[in-house]
Structures are given as structure tokens and as C-alpha cells.
Amino acid sequence: MSEPLLKVDDLSIAYASEEGALQALRHATLEARAGEAIGIVGESGCGKSTLASALITLLARNARVTSGGVRFGGKDILAVSDEEQRRIRGRHIAMIFQDPMTSFNPVLTIGEQLVDFQDQREGLSKSDKRRAAAAMLKRVGIPDPERCLGRYVHELSGGMRQRAAIAAALLMAPQVLVADEPTTALDVTMEAQIIHLLRALRQDYNGAIVIITHHLGLVGELCDRVYVMYAGEVVEEGSTDDVYHSPRHPYTQALIACDPANIHDQTPVLPTIPGRLPDLVNPPQGCSFAARCARATDHCRSVAPPHVEVGSRHFARCHEALP
Numbered sequence: 363m364s365e366p367l368l369k370v371d372d373l374s375i376a377y378a379s380e381e382g383a384l385q386a387l388r389h390a391t392l393e394a395r396a397g398e399a400i401g402i403v404g405e406s407g408c409g410k411s412t413l414a415s416a417l418i419t420l421l422a423r424n425a426r427v428t429s430g431g432v433r434f435g436g437k438d439i440l441a442v443s444d445e446e447q448r449r450i451r452g453r454h455i456a457m458i459f460q461d462p463m464t465s466f467n468p469v470l471t472i473g474e475q476l477v478d479f480q481d482q483r484e485g486l487s488k489s490d491k492r493r494a495a496a497a498m499l500k501r502v503g504i505p506d507p508e509r510c511l512g513r514y515v516h517e518l519s520g521g522m523r524q525r526a527a528i529a530a531a532l533l534m535a536p537q538v539l540v541a542d543e544p545t546t547a548l549d550v551t552m553e554a555q556i557i558h559l560l561r562a563l564r565q566d567y568n569g570a571i572v573i574i575t576h577h578l579g580l581v582g583e584l585c586d587r588v589y590v591m592y593a594g595e596v597v598e599e600g601s602t603d604d605v606y607h608s609p610r611h612p613y614t615q616a617l618i619a620c621d622p623a624n625i626h627d628q629t630p631v632l633p634t635i636p637g638r639l640p641d642l643v644n645p646p647q648g649c650s651f652a653a654r655c656a657r658a659t660d661h662c663r664s665v666a667p668p669h670v671e672v673g674s675r676h677f678a679r680c681h682e683a684l685p
Contacts, residue, residue, distance in 0.1 A: 401581030473511030600676030
């Protein structure tokens, strides 16, 4: 098995707040290898966006790494200088942001920005970079790419904006591509087209793709492995088939049960997970999901669950998962 391109090792991140240190990410671990796509799923507030920010070294000013790191190229990229982080960001690790309207500058044309994004490509003239930008827009399925280069972001449809964002991320041929909720702002038709595009890109892209989403169907369509997050922790990880068809953590089981694709009978009420996320300023002593879990015991509420291997490269953080 090849060495991971990107490795998150025991990463914990806290945000300073008036109430105290909010522990948004707690001892998270994951790996991404060349040629594979991994999915990170969970409901809002589970730590997905904090993890995405750490992967591209764009943490908020009030964020503090309290343990672990993110290793790329043999280095902890959260510990290197700002200048070295800027050299890595975009060139080696790139990101497709959730909302292209806010990731593009509204007063510059798409062409001007795609040329600027190639600033670290040496030996190319501005016209060479513009041709490369047009070729990448064509690659992601934008018709008449030359015309698109002269447009502003507000002149593009939602689907075209997302395609332009994907083109921008791929221009530097990064080794790791992070996609943060790449289909959230799109309607069903555009969502299907972006999923089809990402699937096609997988065939000729030998880097690692990290897809961060709450959309289980997107992960099922595109990913080899999946990490399920809850309250800042990775509570289950494994191949997509294993996690979807044999989930071992109660939270994973509840997430899958709430997926509309798994509701086969007509019902006036959609399933939900009762309760709410715990307070991460004062996280629970035991299992973070215990307050919402129908199978929780006093042991679950008082003792932190172990990280249990429940199958080949399939792990769950749950007392119930113990053999």
C-alpha cells in the first residue's frame, strides 16, 4: 500500500470564545493516498469545516492547535512558516470552496483571476496562463471558455460558477484536492452534473481527493473510504461499502436511516436524530453521542469509548462495537 499523501494525526483544534475554549476538533486522524477519494461526513457543527480549514492551513485567527498536526511531504504544515504555507496552498493542496460567489472576486473577470491563480507557475507568459485557464474551463465542461474568461462571477449560473471553482483548484495540478460541500448550493440537476464531472476527473487525476459533505449520496457515488464525524471526533471510518452497508457506530446508523434515499415507504414525517450536539466548551466525559443514543448505558456516559477495529481497516469509536 502506498504512503499517504496527506495524514492528519491526532489533531485537536480549539477556538477561543467568551465562554471558554470551544473544542471544535478532538484527536482527529485520517489519511489520503494518491488516486483515492475519501469522504468526511456529519451534521452541521461536527467539525468538518474546521478540519477542511486545517488541511489548507487557513484556520481562523482565534483557532489554536492543541495537539497533533497535518503532515504533507514529511512536514507538519500547521507548524511551518506562513510563507511556506502559502507555497503549499494552491500549488500542492487546493480547495473547492462551498460558495463560489464568495471565493471569486466580484470586481475582476474570471480570466483575470484564473491567470492570477497561476502566479507560482514559472516560465509561463500571461497569454500562456490565459490559454491554460481556457483549456481547464473547457475540461470542466464550460461551453465557450474564451467568452467565460471575460465574464464576472455574477454573470455565471450556479453550475458554471462551481465548474469555474473546480477549474481554479485544478490549474496548479495539486496533489491533494479538498472539496468543501461542492454541491450544496446547487439544484438537483446541477448537482448531478457536478457529481458526474468529479467522477470523470477521478479517472485522470492521480492525486488525493477529500470531499467534505453532509450529503451521503455524494460520498457513496465518489468515495473509496469515508470518515464519519460527530462533535469534533471521527467516530467511524472504513471503506464506503463497509460503513454504508455495515455501520457499527449508532450515530452512523442514525445518519444513514435519515437519508431520504433509504426511505422506501410513503411517510408524512421524515426521520430525525433526537437531541442536539453536546456543548464543546465542556464536552461530555464519556461518549459524545451518549445523550442521543437509545443504546447508551451509564458506562457510555462516564467512560470515553475506545477506538475499535471492527473489520479490515474498519474502525468505530463505541463501547457497543467491542467484540
